[in-house]
Amino acid sequence: MILSNGIIYESDKQDEILSGLEEKIYETLKGPSLTPDIVISALDRLASRIDNGEFDDIIATLDLPGVDDMKARIIAMLRKDSLQYRLSVELGDSYSPSSSFVTDPPHGMEKITVRRVPLGTIFHIAAGNVDALPAYSVAEGLITGNINILKLPSADNGLTVKIMETLIEEEPLIKGYVHIFDTPSTDVHAMLKMASMSDAVSVWGGEAAVTAIRQMAPSGIKLIEWGHKLSFCYISGDYKKHEKALRELAQHIMITNGLLCSSCQTVYIDTDDMSDISGFCSYFLPILEEAASSHATNDIGGIAESSLRRRTEEINSILTGKPAAIYGNGCSLIPCEDSELVLSDLWGNIPVKRLPRSRILPVLREKKHFLQTAGLIADDPDVISDILIRSGVTRIMTPGKMSESFLGEGHDGTYSFERYTRVVDSNIG
């Protein structure tokens, strides 16, 4: 299914639509601009329609845990005041594509007029790992005034087109700014055509997807990568004094199952002594087990995956002599001798490693392109935070909030709205 200029087409019309799309983009660029206020107002009305139950049927098919809470959060984040707040944090209070300011440099240096404007056309390649992600990516592009070409993920369930159709209903001016294609990833020719019409490619996905896009993207095109990330928890000092934080960490591990970019994959202890690792594992396992019992998955595939990995690690331990995992009901902790930041075995099977604070930098810098959230439990959090920031993390949170989203926060260390705009300098006028 294709949505272009507000009209739905069958997928076999792709080549025909793409051949005329550049002309349509020029027409749109010549027409009235899409200001943030216009889009934000439309999104606010969309939030009301979601709140009124118009999307409940589709939301019910998403099979998400805590879907009612999630719906409430989405509605709150789409409200006018929330989006305006976000805009002011990310681009400053006075942002608008028509506004400008004149610089006033010291030493009598020449002044120029500076404007922040949309990038132009953004080609979004969305991943299928979060159901509303493609629509979210396009919405960010619209708020910043961009024309948006979207390649849907293969697993898209129709939600994206439905959201965009609703938005266009609320604000018809948006129709020239949204072009959605269900192009398969194997249709490189079509994707190259979409990229050639764009000022930037915004790509969501794992290493393979991001690398593939990097390799095929036209030379000079701006690349905005939202790749997969690794997160961890760092524990320093007397952790027995932080029982609440440990319980929150356990809940976070079992709720997210290691599947989010902000999920704790590895637990680090500020020590060089393996006996401290064993001691922590013995202390934390009952806490983790308690969390596991209240979040046990019923998914047979997940249970099987977890059990198989457990057996594999057991045999690995038999053959190598390395310390075996410590198993609880539905979870495990694996004391490790190395310090590498690694992906956990998912579903509550967590490696626990030594990482004295003096070694945080060299160890974490090995994974600098993937660092995201550090959960922190420490007697001196400010000192450790400073080291973690220097190592390259983009979020430092209490363990219970590692996967929480906050209005005004960045996305992987940057602001999306800033990435979707450009600065134009002029000494004319």
Place this chain on the structure above:
Amino acid sequence: MRLRRRLFSSKDPYAFKTTRGIFVDAMAENCACHYVKNAKYKKILDNYGFSPSDLKLPEDLENLPFIPTAVFKRHDLNTITPGTPFTLTATSSGTGGKMSRITFDIPTLWNALVMAIKVGKHRKLFSLKPCNYIIFGYKPHKSNKTAVTKTALATTWYAPALRRVFALKFNGTSYEPDLDGMVKAIEKFSHSKFPTRFMGFPSYTYFVMKMLDEKGMVCKLPAGSKILLGGGWKQFYKEKVEKDTFYALAEKVLGVKDTDIVEFFGAVEHPVLYADCVKHRFHIPVYSQVMIRDPKDFSDMGYGRTGLINLMTPLAGSSPILSVMTDDLGILHDTPCECGIDSPWLEVIGRVGLKDIKTCAAGAEELLKGGKDK
């Protein structure tokens, strides 16, 4: 191994119910052989408190420690070292760089040959009439040691080959699919007086059939043509279609009915030949036993319930692959099959952890697809 030889000399490859006693005896013999000769295997069994002498009755098979295929990808567990003279080494496909390497000595290969002949005869795969082969798999290359490549080539010995055309060709560094070339070859062979046999991955076979259909082409293959499938959908699991869809398209564009479509199931870590019956079910041959295990505690779930597929065979004296746990979920059925084979049959549901798992954690996608082992 005497008892193994007795089992594999069974006249009827599907006399499952009357051979369980000799099967258990052959398993005990095989287990004892590896326990004595293979220090790593002995270590595993000792750790789980199991001794080969514990294998006396069919119900004892539940207690035989199984080895997940992932372990073979990480460790060389072979009883005979790969590369030893007069052995063959085959590997799994190894997406992500980790692969199982399994050694086969001559007695093992002989028993595998006996098995392939008996199963092939039962499924009427033998023919003296030469045929053209379209292989939706890898063209053999000295760097390619995968079992799927060797098996595809071996399958072309069921009927003399006039020529073999391969879909995946080695370009010096990697394999590239040549699906347009396959379309041309199919069209050419459809005019031949000799039958055509397809052999290979169901994914590429299906993609090429779709290409024919989209081009509006119908290439009715000569009488006696067959479509042989093996290797699974692998990285194309999202494009997998229902069997009925596949069969309908094969009849539409190639004129091949589903009774001439044979699917194989197996793995390098369990190289028993499972060929589906005329009703497209994988009956368990005498050479193996399948146990469905509860993912929570690995107990035997019996018939009719979904669990992890544990495959057992005393086939190999060169590698301790006697009880292997796959990454697949399945159901074992004992309901009678209209094909007439009186042996339980296995229904493969799919890979563990694959479907519907969404993640943005770095490396998790590959981990869940089984591509990268940690």
